[in-house]
Amino acid sequence: EDKVVQSPLSLVVHEGDTVTLNCSYEVTNFRSLLWYKQEKKAPTFLFMLTSSGIEKKSGRLSSILDKKELFSILNITATQTGDSAVYLCAVPHHYYNAGNNRKLIWGLGTSLAVNP
């Protein structure tokens, strides 16, 4: 059965710390992995990763994919209180684009709290 597992489930840090969030997956016919940020509202898209070893960056956030070891990490450097959120990871289902299937498999998320 396809699955996506995120760790840790929750994390509390101080402003200025660097954090690493993990997303491991077991999905047949893996194609890509997506990261989202969810504050107290809807999830917002951060990154999509399709190739191993290529880092995606957006400001203080960066992410990398390891297709051999089946995981991705999301790094946040110099954390700020505004980074407090749940970070979600998702992988397209292994029948993605077969017929009309465009479903994502979601992890449960990592809840990050950044204290001043």
Added chain:
Amino acid sequence: DAGITQSPRHKVTETGTPVTLRCHQTENHRYMYWYRQDPGHGLRLIHYSYGVKDTDKGEVSDGYSVSRSKTEDFLLTLESATSSQTSVYFCAISPDPYAQYFGPGTRLTVL
């Protein structure tokens, strides 16, 4: 802004009453989704649509039905609401092959 609106944004209803939630997009994307999000369960797919009148079930479809008579609107109906359907409901669209973009959500409370 992915051009998605949801209505209502908040609703309180009683057990046994029918409820319809509306998702509206302005960009004519083919794929639309309904999710519910609950503590400890994450995002769970209820139903999705891949075109007008074309829908399919997700992992938690029991007790829910959907309709899509126009490209821009995707309706989620709880035929007879139960307390277990108290949740936050998100609509999403998929304008490119993989990423999904979410509406603002509807908080539904069933008493």
